[in-house]
Amino acid sequence: MKAGTSKKRAPPPQQPPAANPPKYHAISQEDEFLDEDVFLDETLVSEDQDALILRDLEERQALATRLSKWLRPPLSDSFVSQSRSVVFQQLEIDYVIGESHRELLPNSSGAAAIIRIFGVTMEGHSVCCHVHGFEPYFYASCPPGMGPDDISHFHKILEDRMREVNRNSKVPKFLRRIEMVQKRSIMYYQQQDSHPFLKVVVALPTMVASCRGILERGIQIDGLGMKGFMTYESNVLFALRFMIDCNIVGGNWIEISAGKYKKTTKNLSYCQLEFDCIYSDLISHTPDGEFSKMAPFRILSFDIECAGRKGHFPEPNHDPVIQVANLVTLQGENQPFIRNVMTLKSCSPIVGVDVISFDSERDVLLAWRDFIREVDPDIIIGYNICKFDMPYLIERAQTLGIAEFPILGRIRNSRVRVKDTTFSSRQYGTRESKEVTIEGRVQFDLLQVMQRNYKLSSYSLNSVSAHFLSEQKEDVHHSIISDLQNGNAETRRRLAVYCLKDAYLPQRLLDKLMFIYNYVEMARVTGVPISFLLSRGQSIKVLSQLLRKAKQKNLVIPYTKQAGSEQGTYEGATVLEARAGFYEKPIATLDFASLYPSIMMAYNLCYCTLVTPEDLRKLNLPPEYLNRTPSGETFVKPDLQKGILPEILEELLAARKRAKADLKEAKDPLVRAVLDGRQLALKISANSVYGFTGATVGQLPCLEISSSVTSYGRQMIEHTKKLVEDKFTTLGGYEHSAEVIYGDTDSVMVQFGVPTVEAAMNLGREAAEYISGTFIKPIKLEFEKVYFPYLLISKKRYAGLYWTNPDKFDKMDTKGIETVRRDNCLLVKNLVNECLHKILIDRDIPGAVQYVKNTISDLLKNRMDLSLLVITKGLTKTGDDYEVKAAHVELAERMRKRDAATAPNVGDRVPYVIVKAARGAKAYERSEDPIYVLENNIPIDPQYYLENQISKPLLRIFEPILKNASKELLHGSHTMSVTISTPSTGGIVKFAKKQLTCIGCKALLSNTDRTLCSHCRGREAELYCKTVTNVAELEMLFGRLWTQCQECQGSLHQDVLCTSRDCPIFYRRKKAQKDMAEAKLQLDRWNF
């Protein structure tokens, strides 16, 4: 199993003559939508370097034979002879600049953009398809008075201006042609069907931006003077433009018939099938029926380990990569078919895993590169690979001078580049990240996906897997990693097992949460490439749909300059005043189903139905064709002009209905997965349309639409409230008068006053039906659930039992109650949960109060388990960078002074507890390492926990229930008794003399006695019982805790290494160990 180690490398390969460092191309920086898919020549490795790499390859023959097992299935004869059509599912579309194809395009010459489509066939063959002939273009407004005859003149002027701006460019011709077309702008209602527009076709995609700039600034045209031009669709990425025009949506199937494609003369990629074709020969299949399936993608999940130096987080220019674990799974299968780990230095074998060991780090890296090339994964996943693993590998290879390492993409000799990007989106916030583009392979970083899709208290792989897979992950601190690496083959094996686990978890998360299905479906629904879903925000998805629809309708979408973010705000959703309280009668909840999309459809709100005030005066439209929104805008009714946003929404919702119906029918779990992913994608897409119109930094903001939507929303909530309170009254013949106690964005909570859930449900249904009848279709009020009992704290904060059928409640539903906030200690979470449980499920308010009192009393008497008090915060910057002093940062500094090796570093999570300190000390000075606290018996500060941690959430819950909640809970008699432990270091203890005390009465012992004072002698038996019971309890705890860790680790014969501070066991385990040793000492005193 150690093929790699015994093999000595022949003379060290020559350093390639100073390879050109990968250059990052810079295009005009004025557009945030840079076309970064261009690959320039600099990144390609020159031919002689290529030869070097080949020689290198031969030396690794042994490895190569091993890798060859994992190759993709060989091509069948019909593929080889090109006698059959190629059908494949595309995953990635980009483009390169190259010579235009002489055979396919005999009429053109010079540099052109060549689209590359990467994908996989049903048989599992990788495909790289070069598409020729598609040209970048955009539209510009045609100034009045400009006719078809002026075009050639205009063409010449523009061409000259382009040459002026791009002086260095060697391109012979910038503009391919300019055509006059009949189109209409999407903005505002217009009575004419179309206007003339100029379609400007340029040579290369990058020229779109510069040409747009020239036109916007205006050019001098003879006879017309200086003219500025409005441009349309000039910010559409080239690849997206291609997809829209060819009706290709992300992740769909594409067919090229036999004879329509030509095998490339010289293979540029590592794909099995590589060919050229003309864009018009592509057949794009809509993802239905047979074409809704997924091709057997190869998904690589990997993780690397680095040997960091003590006290430092690993840095690529110092610390070596020591292990890389890889798992490859075929899409649709539940087990990986390749598992291997590449290690630096020998490593003992692992069951079911190929352990490949190397003597030098260089070999590890190169072996990994070869592995990628041979296995040829379509999707690369991992946890935090985009920010850590990938850039680390590449930067490390740079440090080691391995120029041939970063050829990880599907294009021969093309190096992978790292660049820093900032991604900023209203929904996701600003995130800095490194972008590594690997041509032809989709990177799917589970960390990013998690951050996008879920609100979690912590995004560590450990807590994510605990949350979704309900498993604790073993966590090996990076300071131990180096020790393990420097040990022997066994300790390295231990590390490898850990590394493999880390590589497997992302795959399991991917499977469990159906990310592949959901994301491919999202790409199909919205029509953007899959990679956009992770690298870009919401707006591109809506824009893509809008562009597609506009193309059908012969509309063009204007390019608007990025406006400042504070361009204007509008009134948001309304929230009815919450009548806080504890409701012990059923509360029915009436929900508007997809409220905002419904409003847009009902009132025909769209860019193209909006009538500007100016037009309103001019056009003299009959009022029966107009809708005036509550916010004062005017839109035409669908009879006059149907909006395209409503149309998109209708299609999305209809498609969702279809998908849901199909889902009911479907049996095959894989088909079900696809359909479920689709209906989810459709729902999300429908809801994001509203946001698109309101995004002031977005592509096409239109606040008239979004403010109209929210104003209608407000009106509807008010309307519902009024109707409910008018109709359901004792006067109207009902038993009780209904009362609306709270209303949120799209739901209204009603107390009908009836005592049973069933009666509330019936009334809820009746009300929903009645009120729905008063709205314009498709706005619909639905009755969904009953809360009983219901604890309403304030707006957006409530808890209740959730009933959908009258016999049994479904769950306990809470909103806005911080049970999972990460800067709360576990005590708060447990306390809040337990209280809610007691109040809502057991209906035992005195019990809940008693529980709180007991807990507080335990806290004050120092009987609280320390692990419940640990607060954890991520250390994101070093101390100096924080402006405000924070507890965890101060602690990290102090710990560094104590022992630099184990102190937390930037990127670590710092756990701490608040301890007693001198009066007046700041909270941040009182933070302390829990382990240090355990070891030294430092007293914690119960007051801090009482006041800063548990009081607020508790009062929130109890205030609606109890009078004087604060007095009752926080200042009762149970808070009188306080116990504080004596510290064993620091302060006055330094001056204390240690002397044995009687176990019974703590009196000092004379030298003759060892255990008890003469006074307590008679109570021997009783006191012994006490001591020994204590030991027995601890022993039990010790045994259970440590065996649990063994279980988690999955091995009986190895020591537990895990130091996961997120795990509730960690501190208890430590504490049990220490308490045990102490209790044992006490017990030993009895053995006289």
Added chain:
Amino acid sequence: MGAMEIDSQKSFERKQCTYNLLDETFEIQNETYKGQQYSQIYFARLHMMRTLLYSLVPNWKPHLPVCTVLGLEKGKECIIVGTLYKHMKLKPSILDEYSKERSVSPLVKPHNFMNSDDHLVLEDESGRVKLGGCVLSPSIYVTGIVVALHGKETDAGDFSVLDILEADLPPQIEKSLTSREDKYVVLLSGLNVGSSTSNPLLFQLLVDHITGHLGDEKEQGVAAKIVHVVIAGNSIEIPRGLLNGQNLASKDQSRLSEPIKELDILLTQIAAGLPLDIMPGPNDPANFALPQQPLNRCLFPGSSVYNTFRSCTNPHCFELDNIRFLGTSGQNIDDLEKYSEAKDKLDFMERTLKWRHMAPTTPNTLGCYPFTDRDPFLIESCPHVYFVGNQDQYDSRLLSGSEGQEVRLIRIPKFSETGIAVVFA
């Protein structure tokens, strides 16, 4: 007091026998908790058992190669030796108790944690492999047993087991069958002095019986043949609710010490007459983890004065006239009952002997001290009498081994509930 002072016409001479205490392995002398973990005890166990099993393999299936888990090749038949690990869905996990939010359904505490999904895994230092095949029934085995398996790796990566080799009964020292008169040993357990179920009168009667204060001459003659008394655990029941770390009121102090005094008085009566071994049990004021250390002498100010009184460890091993006794207070068998199943509880006992391990579930589900260099629960020499205390009923069986070993298996019932003491010839 004592047999000699019995006020009757005929006095009986109490029989004597040689006693040899073999508890050293169960004693924890200067060992402390210094951060050692449980891996070492498994390692020691695997090491000892493997040496043993390897020596048996040539007689078992000489033609087959012996592999490690790692050296398995698909489809190749071989023998692997390793520690079993049983994956159990229902096994209670302390992690769940801590981290799971309170579920709506109440927690049911099943008596037995078996589930049809349970499966076994074999582990050695090199790795783990999932076991398949129908030969090996997961319901019999538990975590911690070391066995040799014959089988092959399937395509799915499982190890399909074709045959199993257990260590079987250990060799037995020759029982010196020199003809001699009957001698009796009394085995007792579950006195539970101080609990609601214990009847002081019953116990007093027993004590009187043992000491020869009761019955006619014949019975006294029998009593005189009792040479040894063993109390296998759970002698005292103390109100544990009182021991929560707080100082006790004097009323509670006496509630606590009263049963202990009571026991001491009764034990003093026995110890005055004949040798007495007392073992700690799960409810006694002793430590929790196996091996439980002897009950402290300070609990028995009266009886501990006699040199016939011996406070022992649990498990307890001793020889009487070269007959070897081995027994526990019951935790090992009770734990097996929770995690495996058998028709007859004696089967559990038989299995532990065949596995050569008294308590295989330590430390996994049964607490034990984290030994670093040895596993004290391995049975190296076959006892003649193997007993467990605190069982629900009396049961006994003679087990014969392939090499002529004969073991008497005894389940001692709880005295406080059944009023039965076992008298063994």
